[in-house]
């Protein structure tokens with residue numbers, strides 16, 4: 001199916017009280033405008049056009065690298081009809097079913113878009129308007145139907161008579177599906193003779209009625225999908241709804257949550273069966289969690305893959321791969337390029353960057369491991385550090401299999417430690433250690449019998 005989606009996102013969003021465009025504000029880890037674009041994609045749109053105006057560059061940056069998103073700039077904001085005329089002028093005629101979405105209405109489901117398109121195609125309508133019946137219709141355009149229930153016209157709130165304001169309670173959601181060809185042929189008929197002096201896209205309904213083209217209105221199954229964000233309070237409300245929607249879906253699929261109100265899972269995250277998500281956990285980006293894992297509490301993972309049976313406690317991680325039956329935390333920091341192989345353990349106050357920790361290897365306490373390849377069965381003693389940075393360049397540390405590194409060891413890269421080697425505690429390793437060798441770098445210990453007692457007694461006397 002060829003489907004075009006147009007996302008209107010040129011508005012100012014003054015009520016956000018922000019230096020940034022409204023649609024760039026984040027709902028979870030994604031800007032508002034990302035959500036309708038994603039829904040359009042899921043609904044099968046093969047052409048997505050975002051109309052930008054205010055802070056156009058910041059809005060465009062949201063889709064950097066997305067080949068399927070095009071932009072049209074609306075330099076003057078003369079209304080929703082004008083925004084669509086700008087698209088037509090910039091890109092040529094509309095083709096096939098053309099859906100109009102808003103950049104500040106992020107809860108719209110792909111399913112709803114699909115239904116709207118099917119309904120429009122099925123009835124050969126020139127336009128279908130998605131409508132709703134909110135408890136308070138103030139501000140919305142009102143749907144006027146004739147005695148048979150056919151849609152006659154949409155009247156903006158400000159253009160309604162007081163009687164119409166009181167009696168017409170079915171409202172325009174602002175979401176439509178148009179037949180592209182008929183929209184191209186007729187969009188120039190929109191004028192701006194109304195209370196706001198704007199070109200209203202809603203006028204298309206009345207225009208089609210007059211020329212005998214069939215129009216239809218579809219009442220949305222779930223009004224909450226049409227909630228728009230105009231303020232930060234509404235942004236928080238919409239976030240809550242999306243959080244619930246995603247968490248309910250995950251729980252239905254077999255994920256346990258001690259308190260779903262304290263778990264945030266982004267739209268492109270997957271979580272396997274029998275995994276438990278504990279409070280204050282955020283899973284963002286393309287994170288993929290396996291089954292039988294325990295994640296959290298107090299954990300934020302962004303683009304992290306976690307294999308089955310692993311636990312990640314009180315941890316922040318980015319761009320990391322964690323294999324199966326790995327234990328991480330509490331309080332670990334996993335930075336980009338980290339790979340923790342099966343049964344590895346990364347413990348408390350440990351930071352790992354751009355490093356592989358081999359199968360069953362352990363970095364249990366207070367360590368920094370950067371730019372390191374570590375084999376299997378290694379034990380890194382508490383407080384050990386790979387010194388990977390000389391102030392200008394980064395260097396690698398290579399640690400073989402079954403190496404035992406004593407506590408408080410500095411490994412000054414570039415350096416390598418061979419299989420089965422032993423490094424004595426508190427050593428500063430600056431040259432390579434061969435396999436099966438002992439490396440020790442520390443001064444000899446002195447012992448002076450009885451000295452502590454003599455000193456203690458002298459200090460007490462002086463007091």
Ligand code: UD1
Pocket residue numbers: 008009010011012051074076077078079080081082083102103104139140141142154156171172173174199200201202228
């Ligand atoms: C619009 C509808 C109204 C509907 C309501 C639902 C019109 C004339 N009215 O009113 O019937 O009930 O939405 O929320 O369409 N935009 C542009 N360029 C413009 C003007 C707007 O891109 O020149 C974008 C805005 O960024 C926003 C969307 O279009 O995403 C809607 O604009 P807005 O000004 O909020 O329209 P409403 O007055 O709310």
Ligand code: MG
Pocket residue numbers: 228
């Ligand atoms: Mg609005």
